[in-house]
Amino acid sequence: MSAVLQEGPKPGEQGGIEVTRVLPGQESLLTPAALAFLAGLHRRFEGERRARLAARAVRQAQFDAGALPDFRADTAAIRNGDWRVAPIPAALQDRRVEITGPVDPKMVINALNSGANCYMADFEDSTAPTWANLLEGQRALRKAVAGTLDWMAPDGSKHYTLKPDAEQAVLLVRPRGWHLEEKHVLVDGERMSASLFDLGLFCFHNAKALAAKDRGPYFYLPKLQAMEEAALWDAVLSQVERELGLAQGQLKATVLIETLPAAFEMDEILHALKERIVGLNCGRWDYIFSYIKTFRRHRDRVLPERAQVGMTQPFLKAYSELLIKTCHRRGAHAMGGMAAQIPISGDAEANEAALARVRADKLREVTAGHDGTWVAHPALIPLARELFDAHMPEANQRHVLREDVSVSRNDLIKPSLGTITRAGFEGNVEVCVRYLAAWLDGNGCVPIHWLMEDAATAEIARTQLWQWLHFADDGREPLHLDDGTPVDYALLERALIGLPSKFSDRLRMPGASRINEAIGMLDRLTHADTLADFLTLPAYERID
Ligand SMILES: CC(=O)SCCNC(=O)CCNC(=O)[C@H](O)C(C)(C)COP(=O)(O)OP(=O)(O)OC[C@H]1O[C@@H](n2cnc3c(N)ncnc32)[C@H](O)[C@@H]1OP(=O)(O)O
Ligand SMILES: O=CC(=O)O
Ligand SMILES: [Mg+2]
Secondary structure (H helix, E strand, O other): OOEEEOOOOOOOOOOOEEEOOOOOOHHHOOOHHHHHHHHHHHHHHHHHHHHHHHHHHHHHHHHHOOOOOOOOOOOHHHHHOOOOOOOOOHHHOOOOEEEEEOOOHHHHHHHHOOOOOEEEEEOOOOOOOOHHHHHHHHHHHHHHHHOOOEEEOOOOOOEEEOOOHHHOOEEEEEOOOOOOEEEEEEEOOEEEEHHHHHHHHHHHHHHHHHHHOOOOOEEEEOOOOOHHHHHHHHHHHHHHHHHHOOOOOOOEEEEEEOOHHHHOOHHHHHHHOOOOEEEEEEOHHHHHHHHHHHOOOOHHHOOOOHHHOOOOOHHHHHHHHHHHHHHHHHOOEEEEEEOOEOOOOOOHHHHHHHHHHHHHHHHHHHHHOOOEEEEOOHHHHHHHHHHHHHHOOOOOOOOOOOOOOOOOHHHHOOOOOOOOOHHHHHHHHHHHHHHHHHHHOOOOOEEEOOEEEOHHHHHHHHHHHHHHHHOOHHHOOOOEOOOOOEOOHHHHHHHHHHHHHHOOOHHHOOOHHHHHHHHHHHHHHHHOOOOOOOOHHHHHOOOO
């Protein structure tokens, strides 16, 4: 079913907006005025979005030809200049514990009620962007902002309601990244940018109400690769403010530094958004994915298996310390990231080991100078809070300047030591298949072997497999597992054949009905001559 909307408040802007799928109740979100607003954003910014994506491809071609990322010569004045970001609003001064998660109504209520300081409602790494998920998420957030969100468990066993405003976490919203498009909304026949759809629709319905409560709106901006992309966001946010009659600088952003190229432009990104940026965040999982992607053709920088790539690897330590130093010099928050462990029910010993790893990670963050951290699960909030309370007595530690830190280009790209074991190789295959199957089934974040898996963590597994397997291209010597087995397609085949024995939980598995499709996709992605930019691009064509 398809609806072409002909009406709206501004003559000349209503035509040419087509919603290609209609679900019950969506008309209250996708009003003619909302669609006209979205179309205005698309028409104004689509050209620049495409130019930015093209610039990413040009840069990657240089890396593939052997170039290494470096700090930019043309922006040295920004790095050396003495400037600070605009003052941070009161609601975002203390962000010591932030919970993140997908946007279904139960999660939204649980997260807002969780006792965390902030909640990042996530349309990106942890949401599979089916049309139903997106609309349900926007609807839930609108009701949450209005204070009317509730949810009844399907079996009627529990009715979820929101705590009073003052006891709720502060809401931040993460729209999808620049690379994604929204196929259900066409403007002049083109798919609109998913980033503009998510952020634009949220602002259209909630910006005034949030501004009236001195609560933003606040955003997390994902997967940027360069300061020009930050400048594009700045222009978008400024346009949204103008169109919706908000004060300039009302919308605030925290940018995830989660690509390797962006680590070389932290100052520049802060500068491009300096009237509205409040912090940077170490999005470690996408960062590792980006490191692999950037160096896909660099044999000397192959990473060991996923489990060995922890934050104490020198290249990751350098990145987090540079982020802290850069943010604090500019008056911005330096947010930490996500430990992948989640609570393990039914096994006290394993649970304690998992919690110990989260504890060690949060302790590292707070003692290094981070102003706050992320948790994936409400049960981890007390643990993170206890460590930040113990080591960060004030609301934040922006005064800790970390002038002792000196990070060079070589530190940021330092090769890592480690191995690839059979379990590591097979684990990557299993995670890719299970996660893809869940994602295709509409679930963007799942526990697998008691680790939180989302689009970023799964991307590490997927790009590692491609990279490891492609080292045998052009007749070169393949990589080897630590037991001497060559890493080749025969090994992949054996891992795929062995998968059913790992699926003893098949009946309860998220996305069980799409396992064969996921296996087919992984097979194609790993055999392809070119590394797909994002797993979610081909997968998106397979969801509603
Ligand atoms: C790399 C990155 O981008 S990190 C950011 C993106 N990733 C995330 O945000 C991870 C979010 N986390 C999650 O989605 C979940 O915690 C999962 C999928 C990992 C595990 O979820 P579950 O298997 O449902 O966990 P579990 O059964 O222990 O949940 C217990 C309760 O906590 C709730 N809960 C779990 N995680 C969250 C969360 N992140 N936010 C709010 N509530 C949550 C569940 O809804 C459940 O509530 P209920 O008791 O009312 O039914
Ligand atoms: O978005 C967070 C990440 O680690 O990726
Ligand atoms: Mg990410």
